[in-house]
Amino acid sequence: MDPTSGATESLWMDTVEPVSYPPLTDDARTHVCVIGAGIAGITTAYLLARAGKAVVVIDNGPVGGGQTGRTTAHISNALDDRYSQIAKLFGDDGARRAAESHTAAIQRIEAIAELEDIDCDFERLDGFLFLHEGGKREILDDELEATHLAGLADTGLFARAPLDSFDTGVALRFPRQAQFHPLKYLNGLARAITRDGGRIYCGTRAKDIEDGVPCKVTTADGHTITAEDVVVATNSPVNDWMVMHTKQAPYRTYVVGLRVPAGSIPHMLLWDTGDPYHYVRVHPADRPGADYEVLIVGGEDHKTGQAQNTDERFTRLENWARQRFPMAQDVIYRWSGQVLEPVDAMAFIGKNPGSDEHVYIATGDSGNGITHGTVAGILLTDLITGTENPWADLYDPSRITFRSATDYARENLNVAEQYSTWITPGDVGSVEEIPNDSGAVIRRGMRKIAVYRDASGNISKCSAVCTHLYCIVDWNDTEKTWDCPCHGSRFDPYGKVVNGPAITDLEALPD
Numbered sequence: 001m002d003p004t005s006g007a008t009e010s011l012w013m014d015t016v017e018p019v020s021y022p023p024l025t026d027d028a029r030t031h032v033c034v035i036g037a038g039i040a041g042i043t044t045a046y047l048l049a050r051a052g053k054a055v056v057v058i059d060n061g062p063v064g065g066g067q068t069g070r071t072t073a074h075i076s077n078a079l080d081d082r083y084s085q086i087a088k089l090f091g092d093d094g095a096r097r098a099a100e101s102h103t104a105a106i107q108r109i110e111a112i113a114e115l116e117d118i119d120c121d122f123e124r125l126d127g128f129l130f131l132h133e134g135g136k137r138e139i140l141d142d143e144l145e146a147t148h149l150a151g152l153a154d155t156g157l158f159a160r161a162p163l164d165s166f167d168t169g170v171a172l173r174f175p176r177q178a179q180f181h182p183l184k185y186l187n188g189l190a191r192a193i194t195r196d197g198g199r200i201y202c203g204t205r206a207k208d209i210e211d212g213v214p215c216k217v218t219t220a221d222g223h224t225i226t227a228e229d230v231v232v233a234t235n236s237p238v239n240d241w242m243v244m245h246t247k248q249a250p251y252r253t254y255v256v257g258l259r260v261p262a263g264s265i266p267h268m269l270l271w272d273t274g275d276p277y278h279y280v281r282v283h284p285a286d287r288p289g290a291d292y293e294v295l296i297v298g299g300e301d302h303k304t305g306q307a308q309n310t311d312e313r314f315t316r317l318e319n320w321a322r323q324r325f326p327m328a329q330d331v332i333y334r335w336s337g338q339v340l341e342p343v344d345a346m347a348f349i350g351k352n353p354g355s356d357e358h359v360y361i362a363t364g365d366s367g368n369g370i371t372h373g374t375v376a377g378i379l380l381t382d383l384i385t386g387t388e389n390p391w392a393d394l395y396d397p398s399r400i401t402f403r404s405a406t407d408y409a410r411e412n413l414n415v416a417e418q419y420s421t422w423i424t425p426g427d428v429g430s431v432e433e434i435p436n437d438s439g440a441v442i443r444r445g446m447r448k449i450a451v452y453r454d455a456s457g458n459i460s461k462c463s464a465v466c467t468h469l470y471c472i473v474d475w476n477d478t479e480k481t482w483d484c485p486c487h488g489s490r491f492d493p494y495g496k497v498v499n500g501p502a503i504t505d506l507e508a509l510p511d
């Protein structure tokens, strides 16, 4: 298993060869070291290189091996948390800047794809927000008004989304949204970075990040990158131990891809208003001569490490899709991924909170991580090059949004409750009860042990104590990973860290 992935494979991973660069084998010096080669890190590195900065990008795995390889890539200014909510939290001016920044991100992706001649299936299309079963019409009325106040003058209510297969009922249209193939786009940007003199090192994990003049990034292999500035774009920041992880919460989200006859569903983005909500789009099959397309349906989110029977979520998504799209044939993809939900709806992009002067972060992507990642590229490039940017305080990671205090308290209470698993029994009583290619936590006296039995029956054991802030990890049978219910760190079956905030592996234990 790739260190930044999981066991399932997305449509994007299946249709594009991962682009990887050799690891860093020596010390390096640069203007800016970017950690993480997802949409946030790669866009930032690209724009910095265009601005004349020397950049070094490092990533644990290949380019796009994190959540960007698992997205559904709606490129949208229809924000998850809704403008009505954003206006309550940040005022009308904040909602306006949110709309402006996400609209600018869509335009920037389009402009970059054109300028760099990146064939990434970029397509402009409309998006429609419609009511979930039992949803009240006022949700859409309020959102219509809020989008107009936020400056999105072209949104409007329609009797239904323009689909034949099912009646969405009244729907709020967001015009000029977009979609693309995220890995084709990232790979094109990576090529442009290296063309512009930037260096990318894959298979290179940041182990220690030190602010200063200069900053120092130490890799797991013991090499040092000396840089004037560092950008931590690791999705969940691996440089921050506590502060940022109290402001956002990790959620798993699920996707099915069903084969549909080519042209049978008009291309558009769809979201319902449920909580969790469903998100839908169609993508070409990406196979020469194929007469089908892929209907992509996502949803069924839950807090990371806090749900069993994750596979049932795929079945529920499939049923939901089949009821609405009867032309759907077989399920050809099933994958899941992780999103970080900020307690106050907006991503955190800017200087790392505390005393750091030259370390920047981009996190709190929510379900709008493609545009948030692109906003990060634009904003961080401005901050690093000393250019004023009107979005800076909206995304400032140090901000305190008093109006989100209830969500803040709820999420952190939930984290506190997870520590109770230190005293509960194990998932199973003995190693013998664990089926092949599966894992379970067992109790041995005071210890909790994460035990994995591989497909051939071989056993490996590590401590079940997360190396971030010591919660007990939980087995994710869909992705074959150990997931931490507190702040979303994830580890492969053998305890190797897959996802921050943890930066070190689970402690390996003898058999």
Ligand SMILES: Cc1cc2nc3c(=O)[nH]c(=O)nc-3n(C[C@H](O)[C@H](O)[C@H](O)COP(=O)(O)OP(=O)(O)OC[C@H]3O[C@@H](n4cnc5c(N)ncnc54)[C@H](O)[C@@H]3O)c2cc1C
Pocket: 004, 035, 036, 037, 038, 039, 040, 041, 058, 059, 060, 061, 062, 063, 064, 065, 066, 067, 068, 069, 070, 071, 072, 073, 074, 075, 076, 204, 205, 206, 207, 233, 234, 235, 238, 253, 254, 255, 279, 298, 336, 337, 338, 339, 362, 363, 365, 366, 367, 368, 369, 370, 371, 372, 373, 499, 500, 503
């Ligand atoms: C199923 C799903 C559907 C989604 N749908 C949408 C959508 O339709 N529209 C939308 O806008 N957003 C969507 N999102 C969200 C969006 O895809 C993500 O927010 C976004 O891709 C995150 O990009 P990133 O660059 O922050 O992180 P990532 O893509 O995860 O990149 C972070 C990188 O950092 C690397 N890394 C981590 N730790 C280290 C370390 N210590 N050293 C070196 N490298 C490290 C990882 O290997 C990884 O490659 C979705 C997400 C999921 C999971």
Ligand code: FES
Pocket: 466, 467, 468, 469, 470, 471, 484, 485, 486, 487, 488, 489, 500, 501, 502
């Ligand atoms: S991720 Fe914070 S304790 Fe595990």
